[in-house]
Amino acid sequence: MxxxxxxxxxxxxxxxxxxxxxxxxxxxxxxxxxxxxxxxxTPFFSLEERVxxxxxxxxxxxxxxxxxxxxLLVEFLEQEQASVIVRGxxxxxxxEYELPLAQANMKLNQNADTxxxxxAPEYSYISSSGVKEIYRFGGNIKEMVPDLVYxxxxxxxxxxxxxxxx
Ligand code: PNS
Numbered sequence: 001m002x003x004x005x006x007x008x009x010x011x012x013x014x015x016x017x018x019x020x021x022x023x024x025x026x027x028x029x030x031x032x033x034x035x036x037x038x039x040x041x042t043p044f045f046s047l048e049e050r051v052x053x054x055x056x057x058x059x060x061x062x063x064x065x066x067x068x069x070x071x072l073l074v075e076f077l078e079q080e081q082a083s084v085i086v087r088g089x090x091x092x093x094x095x096e097y098e099l100p101l102a103q104a105n106m107k108l109n110q111n112a113d114t115x116x117x118x119x120a121p122e123y124s125y126i127s128s129s130g131v132k133e134i135y136r137f138g139g140n141i142k143e144m145v146p147d148l149v150y151x152x153x154x155x156x157x158x159x160x161x162x163x164x165x166x
Contacts, residue, residue: 004084007034011043016123037070074109090119
C-alpha cells in the first residue's frame with residue numbers, strides 16, 4: 001500500500017491546495033494531510049479549525065485523512081507508514097524553497113521521496129499568505145478559497161464588527 005503525506009500549514013487551505021489534494025488522492029492508496037503545529041507562529045485559524053475545515057472539505061474522498069503533526073516531517077511519515085511527501089509547485093521560487101527541503105528530508109530518511117505536483121495554472125497565483133493579506137486589506141478572496149473557508153473569514157470579520165468586501 002502506497003501512503004503519501006501532504007504536509008502544510010493550511011492557514012488557510014486554498015482552492016489550489018484542494019486541487020492538489022484531489023489529484024494526490026487519485027495517485028496513492030492513502031493520502032494523509034499533515035497539518036503543521038508551529039509553536040513559534042500564531043496562525044490565523046487555530047490548529048483545531050484548520051484540521052476541522054480540511055476534514056469537512058475532504059469528507060467525500062475516502063482515502064484522505066487529516067492529522068496534525070509537530071516536529072520533524074520524516075517522523076510523521078514514519079508514524080503514518082508513509083514513504084511519499086506530496087507538495088505543489090507554483091513557481092521557480094517554490095522550487096528553490098522546496099528542493100532543499102525535499103533533500104533534507106531524504107537525508108533524514110532515505111525512504112522519504114518527495115513528489116512535486118505542478119499547480120494548475122488557474123491556481124498558480126494563490127497562496128495562503130496572499131489570501132490573508134488580501135483579506136486584511138478588504139479585498140475579495142472568494143475565488144481563492146473553498147466556500148467554507150470564505151464563510152469562516154467572513155464570520156471572523158462579522159465578529160470583529162468590520163465590513164468585508166466580497
Ligand atoms: O504550508 P507550508 O507552511 O509551506 O508547509 C511547510 C512544511 C510543513 C512542509 C515544513 O515547514 C515542514 O515540513 N515542517 C516540519 C519540520 C521539518 O521536518 N523540517 C525539516 C525539513 S528541513
